[in-house]
Amino acid sequence: MIRAGFIQFNPELGDPKKNMESLSALLDKSAGANLVVIPELANSGYNYESKEQAFSLAESADNGEFVRFLSNKARQLNLFIVAGFNELDRSKLYNSAMLVGPNGIIGKYRKLHLFMNEFDFFERGNLGLPVFDLGFCKVGILICFDWVFPEVWRILTIKGADIICHPSNLVLPYAQQAVPVYGLINKTFNITANRYGTEREVTFSGRSIISDTEGKTIHTAVKDADEVFITNLDLDKSRNKMITLRNNVITDRLPGEYLDLTK
Amino acid sequence: MIRAGFIQFNPELGDPKKNMESLSALLDKSAGANLVVIPELANSGYNYESKEQAFSLAESADNGEFVRFLSNKARQLNLFIVAGFNELDRSKLYNSAMLVGPNGIIGKYRKLHLFMNEFDFFERGNLGLPVFDLGFCKVGILICFDWVFPEVWRILTIKGADIICHPSNLVLPYAQQAVPVYGLINKTFNITANRYGTEREVTFSGRSIISDTEGKTIHTAVKDADEVFITNLDLDKSRNKMITLRNNVITDRLPGEYLDLTK
Numbered sequence: 001m002i003r004a005g006f007i008q009f010n011p012e013l014g015d016p017k018k019n020m021e022s023l024s025a026l027l028d029k030s031a032g033a034n035l036v037v038i039p040e041l042a043n044s045g046y047n048y049e050s051k052e053q054a055f056s057l058a059e060s061a062d063n064g065e066f067v068r069f070l071s072n073k074a075r076q077l078n079l080f081i082v083a084g085f086n087e088l089d090r091s092k093l094y095n096s097a098m099l100v101g102p103n104g105i106i107g108k109y110r111k112l113h114l115f116m117n118e119f120d121f122f123e124r125g126n127l128g129l130p131v132f133d134l135g136f137c138k139v140g141i142l143i144c145f146d147w148v149f150p151e152v153w154r155i156l157t158i159k160g161a162d163i164i165c166h167p168s169n170l171v172l173p174y175a176q177q178a179v180p181v182y183g184l185i186n187k188t189f190n191i192t193a194n195r196y197g198t199e200r201e202v203t204f205s206g207r208s209i210i211s212d213t214e215g216k217t218i219h220t221a222v223k224d225a226d227e228v229f230i231t232n233l234d235l236d237k238s239r240n241k242m243i244t245l246r247n248n249v250i251t252d253r254l255p256g257e258y259l260d261l262t263k
Numbered sequence: 264m265i266r267a268g269f270i271q272f273n274p275e276l277g278d279p280k281k282n283m284e285s286l287s288a289l290l291d292k293s294a295g296a297n298l299v300v301i302p303e304l305a306n307s308g309y310n311y312e313s314k315e316q317a318f319s320l321a322e323s324a325d326n327g328e329f330v331r332f333l334s335n336k337a338r339q340l341n342l343f344i345v346a347g348f349n350e351l352d353r354s355k356l357y358n359s360a361m362l363v364g365p366n367g368i369i370g371k372y373r374k375l376h377l378f379m380n381e382f383d384f385f386e387r388g389n390l391g392l393p394v395f396d397l398g399f400c401k402v403g404i405l406i407c408f409d410w411v412f413p414e415v416w417r418i419l420t421i422k423g424a425d426i427i428c429h430p431s432n433l434v435l436p437y438a439q440q441a442v443p444v445y446g447l448i449n450k451t452f453n454i455t456a457n458r459y460g461t462e463r464e465v466t467f468s469g470r471s472i473i474s475d476t477e478g479k480t481i482h483t484a485v486k487d488a489d490e491v492f493i494t495n496l497d498l499d500k501s502r503n504k505m506i507t508l509r510n511n512v513i514t515d516r517l518p519g520e521y522l523d524l525t526k
Contacts, residue, residue: 112517116509128520148448148512150413151521172506174447177478181444184437185411215440243435246379249411254375257391258414 002136004035004163004189005230008208008221010197013045014057020069022226027073027081029228034136036230037193039208040084040111040144040169041095042066047117047199054121058088061108067098074100080134082141082193084167095122097141097167099132107132112152115145115171131159137235144168147175147192150182157186158250162238166192170205176220184215187241187249189233196224213237265399267298267426267452268493271471271484273460276308277320283332289491290336290344296493297399300456302471303347303374303407303430304358305329310380310462317384321351324371330361337363343397345404345456347430358385360404360430362395370395375415378408378434394422400498407431410438410455413445420449421513425501429455433468439483447478450504450512452496459487476500 007026011019019042030036040046043066044057059066066085074081080101087096087110095111095118110125111118129152131140140156142164156164166179175192183190189212196206206223210231221227241250270289274282282305293299303309306329307320324330329348337344343364350359350373358374358381373388374381392415394403403419405427419427429442438455446453452475459469469486473494484490504513 112520113515116507119509124517145510148506148510149516150417150448151516154413155521174478178444178447181441184441185413215437243411244379246382247408247411252376253412253414254387257375258418 001232001234002034003032003230004191004233005030005033005210005228006037006191006193006208006221008194008196008206008227009039010226011039011042011045011195013047013199014053015045016043016057016066019043019045020066024073026226026228027077030079030230031077033079033230035080035082035134035139035163037165037167037191038081038083039193039195040097040167041086042083042167044086045199046169046195046204047202048121049200051121054086054093055088058086058093061087061089061096061098067100067105070098070100071104075102078102082139082165082167084143092123093121094125095143097143097165099139099141101134106134109141109143111143111146113146113149129155129159131156131161137162140164142166144170147178153182153186153188157188161188162235163189163191163233166190168192168194170194171202173205176207176209179209180211180215180217183211183213185249187213187243188238189213194221264495264497265297266295266493267454267496268293268296268473268491269300269454269456269471269484271457271459271469271490272302273489274302274305274308274458276310276462277316278308279306279320279329282306283329287332287336289489290340292491293342293493294340296342298343298345298397298402298426299493300428300430300454301344301346302456302458303360303432304349305346305430307349308462309432309467310465311384312463314384317349317356318351321349321356324350324352324359324361324368330363330368333361333363334367338365341365345402345428345430347406355386356384357388358406360406360428362402362404364397369397372404372406374406374409376409376412392418392422394419394424400425403427405429407433410441416445416449420451424451425498426452426454426496429453431455431457433457434465436468439470439472442472443474443478443480446474446476448512450476450506451501452476457484
């Protein structure tokens with residue numbers, strides 16, 4: 001049994017310092033958790049006015065201020081954190097999520113499926129779909145609009161993820177319906193850490209969710225306020241892929257019939 | 264705009280004659296529809312006591328009594344029917360679904376993912392995942408437990424299915440939650456024609472559903488009575504795969520990232 005959950009908050013566009021202050025207080029409230037998921041682009045805000053602004057709010061994954069902040073909090077609180085941020089690497093931007101733990105940086109994921117105007121700012125992710133073994137559990141990461149693509153949930157499951165961490169800045173009203181179903185068909189726990197608030201006429205939907213391996217929503221956050229939610233997750237349930245006495249949601253797959261998906 | 268829907272009923276195990284009588288009356292009530300979906304194994308019932316009983320209730324797809332019955336009704340009522348049946352072919356049984364129209368047999372699908380004791384009676388399907396072009400729409404077919412596997416919904420979508428017909432004898436409580444989400448992520452209309460009733464201690468869940476391309480359930484049937492439900496479907500919606508002005512649920516896929524699914 002582990003304790004995991006999400007932080008929902010309202011990042012301020014263009015004010016990383018303020019965002020770290022907000023997150024610091026919210027992370028303190030999550031003390032005792034093993035794993036906490038924080039929304040997409042939590043350092044910078046989302047709806048950049050220009051490419052210049054997007055670059056001005058980006059930072060390195062190795063030694064940027066936001067990643068150092070996350071590492072410090074993870075060490076202080078003895079927990080693992082998955083947090084979205086605007087990543088600068090060799091003059092390119094990525095919509096990334098960092099995974100840090102009590103001993104520092106573990107790895108990162110770069111969003112594969114870009115949404116709307118993100119195409120104007122970010123490169124498509126180029127690090128594939130890693131699964132990270134934290135010892136007590138294995139985690140995969142997807143970011144926001146990646147939710148539409150059943151392939152990526154499936155791949156992370158096949159690679160052994162117990163928990164799929166899903167930092168988000170959701171605008172469409174659909175993910176809260178779909179994410180628990182991905183948990184049902186893959187028998188994973190899924191944590192969607194969403195933001196709320198409005199930036200330059202784009203409104204985010206809050207209602208962060210954590211769902212179980214039978215497709216049930218364990219908790220849905222409110223739509224427009226800060227919230228820290230941590231719960232117990234029994235990883236025996238994500239490691240047992242049997243859905244009946246004779247059926248397994250993974251080994252019953254028939255890859256020979258699925259070849260079309262690679263075209 | 265076309266008219267499509269489902270028939271929910273309670274097949275009698277071991278009494279194909281009675282089942283055809285029931286279906287004849289229910290099909291008459293669907294007059295005016297273009298496409299009607301009927302549950303899995305609608306000729307025979309589901310929970311066979313023995314291999315002998317399973318064989319005794321099976322019939323040929325070419326000239327069996329049930330398929331002739333369906334073809335006659337389709338011609339009389341000028342509609343297309345997708346119906347599950349117990350198919351005998353060269354001394355092997357398949358859990359199949361027949362597609363017939365006003366001009367006779369169009370094709371069939373054989374269930375790929377077998378459930379529980381079905382492994383004792385049926386061969387796994389060997390006809391792949393066909394999509395049938397009816398002129399006014401393209402239909403794919405999945406049967407019952409196939410619902411767990413996101414791959415097959417995706418493949419039928421990529422092959423052009425507007426409507427995925429899903430004859431079922433559902434026992435688990437999950438499909439009614441998942442099927443609309445497959446419609447959302449693939450932008451297809453999905454029709455789950457379920458049965459109700461109890462056979463030798465197995466109870467089926469009724470609650471047949473038809474869902475739209477935004478994941479909304481258009482209608483859910485009751486859990487334990489006959490029901491015929493027909494509605495208008497706007498196929499422009501299943502042919503437009505854009506989910507935002509700049510995002511398409513199919514062409515935004517990144518097959519190069521999905522190779523693991525073929526292993």
